[in-house]
Amino acid sequence: MNDAVRAWRVEAIRRIEADFNRSADTHLIRLDLPRYPGITLYLKDESSHPTGSLKHRLARSLFLYALCNGWIGPDTCVIEASSGSTAVSEAYFAHLLGLRFIAVVPASTAAPKLDAIRFHGGEIHTVDNPRTVYDVAHRLARETNGHYLDQFTYAERATDWRGNNNIAESIFTQMAAEAFPVPAWIVCGAGTGGTSATIGRYIAYQRHATRLCVADPFHSVFHRHFADPTVMSLPEGSASCVEGIGRPRVEPSFIPSVIDRMIAVDDAASIGAMRALSRRLGRRVGGSTGTNLVAIAQLVEEMASRGEAGSIVSILCDGGERYGCTYYDDSWLDARNVDWRPFEAALNRLFAT
Incomplete structure (x- = not known):
């Protein structure tokens, strides 16, 4: 580094x-x-x-975990698979750090959640089949040379219990x-x-x-x-x-x-x-x-x-x-x-x- x-x-x-x-x-x-x-x-x-849900705590922890592991840098595109609330909070922290953020969400996600992601500067990538969010997030991370935060894997270890x-x-x-x-x-x-x-x-x-x-x-x-x-x-x-x-x-x-x-x-x-x-x-x-x-x-x-x-x-x-x-x-x-x-x-x- x-x-x-x-x-x-x-x-x-x-x-x-x-x-x-x-x-x-x-x-x-x-x-x-x-x-x-x-x-x-x-x-x-x-x-x-500030972002209206329990997921604010998780998003903060995931960003700190990724930063301290050296997974996020000043030019990293950050990606997440989310049904909405986690992505809203992560868009907030990405904006705080001046980073591009893409949320991979099911097409059925409530429109106000999508609006909240965009409000904080995030981009939306919808999928018709909710079970494909993981694979699509991995693909976007590869294509952008970015980092997939992967809340479903790291949530239990990113927080100091x-x-x-x-x-x-x-x-x-x-x-x-x-x-x-x-x-x-x-x-x-x-x-x-x-x-x-x-x-x-x-x-x-x-x-x-x-x-x-x-x-x-x-x-x-x-x-x-x-x-x-x-x-x-x-x-x-x-x-x-x-x-x-x-x-x-x-x-x-x-x-x-x-x-x-x-x-x-x-x-x-x-x-x-x-x-x-x-x-x-x-x-x-x-x-x-x-x-x-x-x-x-x-x-x-x-x-x-x-x-x-x-x-x-x-x-x-x-x-x-x-x-x-x-x-x-x-x-x-x-x-x-x-x-x-x-x-x-x-x-x-x-x-x-």
């Missing part, structure tokens, strides 16, 4: 660290559950990041003064598997009694692989409509051994729960947050039936503004036979007085 490239890398890392220092930690929202005395729900609101303000450390720090500072459960989803790996490893490292539950779309391979490790992929045609979580193949960053339980969630239930929570908060949330909420409701019922008290922490993954033309469009859902209304009514009972 010559002196000019070394100096550029020093400046690139400084810019990312300075951006981090300008950002406050995300809020932890407390939601009382009157029907379940002694059980309190907390939501880690990741929508307040021992601490360094990762999401797990942030959760436990913010819970310290609560009535039940050590949650009975933490609930999250899995897209790359990086978040569940970070939280699960941190729980073990800190010797907490907390258990980790991963909520997974029914049309995803992760929960099937968790139950039977020989299941590595789903047949063609199996896909969830919930963006950002669930995959047709087991990704390298998915670490099932750190997970205590997985709950499979129907897409309609995710949308219904998303709608119910949006009404409770007075603002829209995304579909993956709805998936988490369905699993939370099941855990709350089980704790209540055993007479247990405690706290449950989950993640508000992103806001709902990017889904106005999909999850919040009744005609879009009806056209896909997603009957979410009964599930919204059922989840409303979680917050009822």
